[in-house]
Amino acid sequence: MSSRTVDAQDCAIVARGLTKRYGQLTVLDGVDLEIGHGEFVVLVGPSGSGKSTVLHLIAALEPADGGELIVAGQALHRHARGMSRFRRREIGIVFQLHNLIPRLTARENVEAAMFGTHRGHRERTDRATELLERLDLADRADERPTTMSGGERQRVAVARALANEPKVLLADEPTGSLDTASADIVLEIFAELIAGGTTILAVSHDARLNAHANRLVPIVAGKTEPAAP
Ligand SMILES: Nc1ncnc2c1ncn2[C@@H]1O[C@H](COP(=O)(O)OP(=O)(O)O)[C@@H](O)[C@H]1O
Numbered sequence: 682m683s684s685r686t687v688d689a690q691d692c693a694i695v696a697r698g699l700t701k702r703y704g705q706l707t708v709l710d711g712v713d714l715e716i717g718h719g720e721f722v723v724l725v726g727p728s729g730s731g732k733s734t735v736l737h738l739i740a741a742l743e744p745a746d747g748g749e750l751i752v753a754g755q756a757l758h759r760h761a762r763g764m765s766r767f768r769r770r771e772i773g774i775v776f777q778l779h780n781l782i783p784r785l786t787a788r789e790n791v792e793a794a795m796f797g798t799h800r801g802h803r804e805r806t807d808r809a810t811e812l813l814e815r816l817d818l819a820d821r822a823d824e825r826p827t828t829m830s831g832g833e834r835q836r837v838a839v840a841r842a843l844a845n846e847p848k849v850l851l852a853d854e855p856t857g858s859l860d861t862a863s864a865d866i867v868l869e870i871f872a873e874l875i876a877g878g879t880t881i882l883a884v885s886h887d888a889r890l891n892a893h894a895n896r897l898v899p900i901v902a903g904k905t906e907p908a909a910p
């Protein structure tokens with residue numbers, strides 16, 4: 682256990698002793714993270730070690746069972762109401778399985794992330810179109826996910842995560858389905874986001890992506906390494 686005390690305001694993400702169970706299964710058993718504003722950190726570890734679960738808790742998609750979690754200045758361990766608003770305003774997430782809405786087109790999937798924000802209809806459409814162009818999907822904008830390749834769906838998921846200019850971007854294997862050219866686009870976007878002060882926490886086995894990270898944080902069997910003394 683680290684004896685340092687960290688001011689949560691100095692960090693975009695602070696987790697202390699985070700635990701999570703699904704029924705009898707303990708998935709997280711002591712996760713500690715301190716991620717500064719504008720840092721790019723990658724969680725690494727074997728399959729089933731709890732990496733995606735960590736991202737889901739940080740995105741306030743589900744509550745932790747124990748420990749403390751502060752994201753963008755907001756304590757999530759009490760898991761109050763209003764979390765979807767918090768998520769939309771502060772957090773962008775690229776899911777490992779993309780989680781696009783099948784009956785909506787690529788553009789509509791990106792637009793839907795902006796419902797309930799300050800952006801009006803026209804602005805949502807323009808921003809979605811712009812993001813899809815940036816991800817080299819201009820000619821796929823009117824397709825539905827079911828008719829797209831895995832790599833195309835992944836890029837739509839990246840566009841959607843960026844729609845509301847999140848302070849914190851969570852990205853679960855964001856280049857996992859991408860060929861080199863598409864991965865290059867995502868790497869370039871991540872580099873720009875970092876330069877602009879966005880915090881990124883990714884899960885990734887992609888050496889090219891990880892080479893851009895400030896640091897890699899190993900997670901094994903639901904535990905991060907104890908902090909160095
Ligand atoms: N909603 C859930 N219900 C039950 N078990 C789950 C659920 N989500 C994840 N798990 C289990 O938690 C463990 C960690 O999963 P996950 O966080 O997806 O690992 P990773 O992303 O490191 O591969 C796995 O054993 C997985 O089966």
Ligand SMILES: [Mg+2]
Pocket residue numbers: 732733734777853884
């Ligand atoms: Mg995973």
